[in-house]
Amino acid sequence: MFRVAIEMLMHDRTKYLGLFIGIGFTAFLVTFAMSFFAGFMTRGFALVSENPTATVWVMDRAVNSTEATINMSDASLGLVRGVKGVNYATALYLGDVTARFPNGHFQTFQTIGVDNASLTGAPKPASLLRLPQSIIVDSGGTSGKLQTPIEQKDRWSYDGSHLGVPTRKLQYGDDLLINDKRVVVATVSQTIPRFPPRPLIYTTQSNFKRLIVGEKRYITFIMVRGEKGISPKTLAQNIRKETGLKAITSEAFKKETVLWFLINSEDVGDMLNMVILAMLVGFGVTGVMLYMFTYENIKQYAVLKAMGASNKQLTNMVFTQAFIGVIVGSGIGIGLSALLGQAVASADFPFRMMWFAPFLGFLGVLIVSITAAMISVRPVLKMEPAMVFSGR
């Protein structure tokens, strides 16, 4: 009967293609949306990801993400360095600045200050930051926000702003004003794009303090690596115990950041709502198509029942068809999602297919298809097989 079920399923090309495409579309939607969501979340903890050598992150006890932060006193760095098992500890300084471009245009940047000596946390070639007043700029997932005027006459003109003039992307040697202090672009880096997207400035701690004045506490994070033989978890425990600061492993910090976005970010909430809505539509389409497919073949089931097919055999047939639909459809959907994902990821979109995305895509259509099969098998089992006779 397994073969009969398959033959029945594959008989009408339009119907089965419709069914496979319907299921495939749902699997694609779920997988793609989840991967996109994972991509956004990955960008959410980009700061942690781009510092893979740090296995423990230290911060104020109230901080739960890389996104909403409050600074610690400069003394905290010394405290952390004094904890047994710490191999190195280096500070990261975060702040927002508004930079003036030569034509008068302005742009807000997230500024990341790194340790003067080690330059840990700065993108390569970090050594360029040793040049006086130098900064490294990064688009941080934005586009068109690092534009400076092409013409010399439009730069730092005495006759006011030259907005709307032809521009080009910032490059080595370009200068900006931050709090009326001149900075020089050493290079334009390509670090992990941020979520939410924002342009970035990397500079040394001393330059950072020159640009952002009036703060009492500057250190936002301390990145720590333990000595050989000590696990990040143990090291984090030790730091917490001895300094009273919050210390967690980089993996735990990534998870906390994702959780923070899920709870606090309206953007993520809206995005999730849209994803859920799209998934519900997809699920609805899949369920209805499967139901219709079974219902349209009900007379064939009646013939089989009249000829002695048991309810169990008919149920197996309906579920076999649903299961094949799930296998083929989710294969198409997940495959398409992976292919299209590669294309969008190469175009710098936040696509990251983690293990759970195809799994959830498959699980989603499996649950919907099983539910649809359970609903559509009911009329098959309840029908009067007498319908096989003419006039019924």
Next chain:
Amino acid sequence: MSDVIISCKDIVKTFNSGEAEVKALQGITLDVYEHELLMLVGPSGCGKTTFVSALTALLSFDSGSCKILGKEITTMSDEEKTSFRGENIGFVFQSFNLLPSLTALENIALPLTIAGVKRAKALAQAREMLKAVELEEKADTKPNNLSGGQQQRVAIARALVHAPKIVICDEPTSSLDHKSGQVVMELLKKMTKEKGATMIVVTHDSRVYKYADRMAHMEDGKIIKVEVL
């Protein structure tokens, strides 16, 4: 006279259509004998199809009793009825009811497939039947590519492949032209005789009455006359 193979007593069946009640069967009593070809005849809507649906346990009825091959169908569970039909009854329908997704050969093998016979064996038996209905060359053809007469011959082969004791034919010639109808009836009669089956034919096609051993005339849900030919 042979043994009674089906014995129906006072079968009543009423259909509810909104507020209206339609008394489809009004106390039908009929015996069917082993190896005979009984025709149920009468005008459209007189209850012929309802009656065969009831006596083959395809349709439950309101009251009365019906024994087939010594078993009372009113006391059988749904699963027992299904299994009983699978073992003992073959069907030939007016609209053939072949599965369009299967080839002629696979359609014929269906009753054996349902019974759990291994595919190779079922197909071998089906091929024998296909030979018997002279459609060997159409083994791999799908029903849509067969003529009406050919489809009905496949349906006959399917009805008989598992050697049922009873064959029910519902208007087997109605969808066919005269010549094809005669061929189908000849074939049905010949094959059921060969297989030793009992055949009940529901028809209002007077051109095939000559094939009957007995005819039960129905009108308004009742049997008004049974004649031996």
